[in-house]
Amino acid sequence: MRLSQFFLPVLKETPSDAEIVSHQLMLRAGMIRQEGAGIYAWLPLGLRVLRKIEGIVREEQNRAGAVEMLMPTIQQAELWRESGRYDAYGKEMLRIEDRKGRDMLFGPTNEEMITEIFRAGVRSYKDLPKMLYHIQWKFRDEIRPRFGVMRGREFLMKDTYSFDVDRDAGRLSYNKMFVAYLRTFARLGLKSIPMRADSGPIGGDSHEFIVLAETGESEVFCDKRLIDLPIPPVDVDYTGDLQPIVDQFTSYYAATEEEHTADEFEAKVDEHNRISARGIEVGHIFFFGSKYSEPMKALAAGADGKENPVEMGSYGVGVSRLVGALIEAYHDDDGCKWPMVVAPFHVGLVNLKAGDSDTDAACADIYKALEAEGVEVLYDETPARPGEKFARMDLIGAPFQIVIGPRGLADGKAEVKTRADGARQDMALSEVAGAIAARVKEALRVT
RNA sequence: CGGGGCGUAGCGCAGUCUGGUAGCGCAUCUGGUUUGGGACCAGAGGGUCGCAAGUUCGAAUCUUGCCGCCCCGACCA
Numbered sequence: 001m002r003l004s005q006f007f008l009p010v011l012k013e014t015p016s017d018a019e020i021v022s023h024q025l026m027l028r029a030g031m032i033r034q035e036g037a038g039i040y041a042w043l044p045l046g047l048r049v050l051r052k053i054e055g056i057v058r059e060e061q062n063r064a065g066a067v068e069m070l071m072p073t074i075q076q077a078e079l080w081r082e083s084g085r086y087d088a089y090g091k092e093m094l095r096i097e098d099r100k101g102r103d104m105l106f107g108p109t110n111e112e113m114i115t116e117i118f119r120a121g122v123r124s125y126k127d128l129p130k131m132l133y134h135i136q137w138k139f140r141d142e143i144r145p146r147f148g149v150m151r152g153r154e155f156l157m158k159d160t161y162s163f164d165v166d167r168d169a170g171r172l173s174y175n176k177m178f179v180a181y182l183r184t185f186a187r188l189g190l191k192s193i194p195m196r197a198d199s200g201p202i203g204g205d206s207h208e209f210i211v212l213a214e215t216g217e218s219e220v221f222c223d224k225r226l227i228d229l230p231i232p233p234v235d236v237d238y239t240g241d242l243q244p245i246v247d248q249f250t251s252y253y254a255a256t257e258e259e260h261t262a263d264e265f266e267a268k269v270d271e272h273n274r275i276s277a278r279g280i281e282v283g284h285i286f287f288f289g290s291k292y293s294e295p296m297k298a299l300a301a302g303a304d305g306k307e308n309p310v311e312m313g314s315y316g317v318g319v320s321r322l323v324g325a326l327i328e329a330y331h332d333d334d335g336c337k338w339p340m341v342v343a344p345f346h347v348g349l350v351n352l353k354a355g356d357s358d359t360d361a362a363c364a365d366i367y368k369a370l371e372a373e374g375v376e377v378l379y380d381e382t383p384a385r386p387g388e389k390f391a392r393m394d395l396i397g398a399p400f401q402i403v404i405g406p407r408g409l410a411d412g413k414a415e416v417k418t419r420a421d422g423a424r425q426d427m428a429l430s431e432v433a434g435a436i437a438a439r440v441k442e443a444l445r446v447t
Numbered sequence: 448c449g450g451g452g453c454g455u456a457g458c459g460c461a462g463u464c465u466g467g468u469a470g471c472g473c474a475u476c477u478g479g480u481u482u483g484g485g486a487c488c489a490g491a492g493g494g495u496c497g498c499a500a501g502u503u504c505g506a507a508u509c510u511u512g513c514c515g516c517c518c519c520g521a522c523c524a
Contacts, residue, residue, distance in 0.1 A: 012473060012485080013459045017517045028458095037516065091448095092522070109524090143448075143522060157524050208524095217523090284524060318524030352483060387485045394485095405483055415483085 001345070003380040007044050010395055020215045022327035023148030025336055029395050031323075031344075038145025038153030045396060046323065048344035050156065053322050054135055056187050056341060057158045059446075064180035064238050066131040066160050071113050073137055077103035079112045082296050092140045106139040111292050111314060114161045118310070119298035125165040128300060128310065129173055133160035135319060147215070149320045150280070156320040162313040165300060167289070170311040174205055174287045175242040177315040179232050181209050181283050182249070186231040187446065188322065189339035190329060192282060193226050195254040208256055209283035213328045216278035221265050222254035224273040234446050256281075280325045287313040336397030337419050340443035345378040347436060348398035350390065352405030354383040362429060363404050366414070369433035375440050394419070399443070400436055404429075 009030040018024040026032045031046025042050055058068065077095070080086035086093075086103075094106040107113070114132060122130070135158045145153050162173035178194065185192035190211045197208040210220050212227075229252075232245055253268040255261075256279075265274065292298070293309035301307050330337040340346060347370060351363045360381070367379045378398060380389050386405070393401050403415040413426040416436065427435060 009457085011458055015458070016460090017453090019518075034516090090522090138524080140523070144518090144520085146518080151523080155524065159524085281524065316524045321524055383482095385481085385486065386483055389484085391485045403483080407483055 020147050022324040045344050052342045060180045060184040064176045066133045070134045071110050075107045083112050094139050094141050108140045115292045115296045115298045124301050128165045130163045150324040158317040160315040164311045175246050177285050178246050179242050195256050196259050198258050205287045208281050210279035211325050212277050212279050216280040218279050219257040220279040221260045222275050223252035223269045224275050226252045283317045285315040335395035338397045340399050345376045345398045346440045347377045348393035348401045349379040350403045351381045352386050354381050366433045373437035375437050
């Protein structure tokens, strides 16, 4: 992508109503624009990151055996009356009316709809288990939206729903999502910790996946040793027994504020291993049994011919929130420092003397060579001053910056800067594209 | 919803107390000088002062109502 064709409205100054660094940088780097309280337009740069996160979430869901679909954002109130939640949900639900005066709503979640879809297509235990998911915009009329995309009213969520014949089978689905979430967040470059969470009125299992961050909204307590537990590899067998993996993570103490008890914390964790910190909830997995299948009559016949409500779970990932969480984890004073897998561009190519035929030609060659290798390049061929170019590239945070100017050109050199540590090194002009492409590919390799 | 704060050019702000017809920095545009890590000089454009009503000879400034946004609390991906 050539910068001159792109739309990148960067800000030099920090907008005054952005409180936390991720919100500030998203506005400054031209990733989002606020259109209302908790409502944001995703500008081209921000959308690139959002799509990449979405892609990784999708890959890991598919790997775990979940099947993608897409449900609408607008739902009928009728459906929610069936489950009894139309009245129970409260003011967080945005209620609207169509031209015929029918009650509609902008979906805050999809349990009812998926249950309705499922019951229409499944009658027998032979069709189970099933896991279905979609990645769709949700609207929750939050009492107080804040922190940019971290708590927006409109947000992008991946929500998966599992359907099983009984509780034991349900546990297997739960474990699949548990493992998929460990992998998803690790692939994104985040250290997530599954924490025991409020299980709600009907009981069942529930874990929140928390990324530690000073700006997190939740207060959390956990065992330090959780942070470096091994993540299940790409070839983990989802048809096999995942219980040992889940057990390993859940054997250590980890709880959010609501579930935390100081006595248990002190009894189970040595003082030097205790972490008491703040965290961002990036995922939540929940097994809720027949809460919806029973009132909504989502039944499956068992081997004995008797019909029973299916056992369900739901599993959410805050996709748009993850953009904020990633910036909280990866930034410095100059801007974003994206991990390769979510970087809006892998490489920023800086032409130090745009308009000079030699530097233009050298840049064009490298640009072409990189794109041919599948590397995503933002090529700054605008005649701005060098300092401004560097600042802009730092702000958007491409992992590599390749700098071409007349001085280096004379020696056949290009300068390569690594955004993560700021290191700069000279590389031979003839080799730079190949070498950087190899490093990009290596960083994108899935493990 | 309760408490606090804010709304003046794309961004950051001053001016409001004490009414007199709108200003600064950055950004943008033009010309020139520059060009290897956030340049300099000269000039220019850009504003229903959140909206509406009222007071007044005169309102960004005073009064009332409304709208919007941010921060602190109970909910959640």
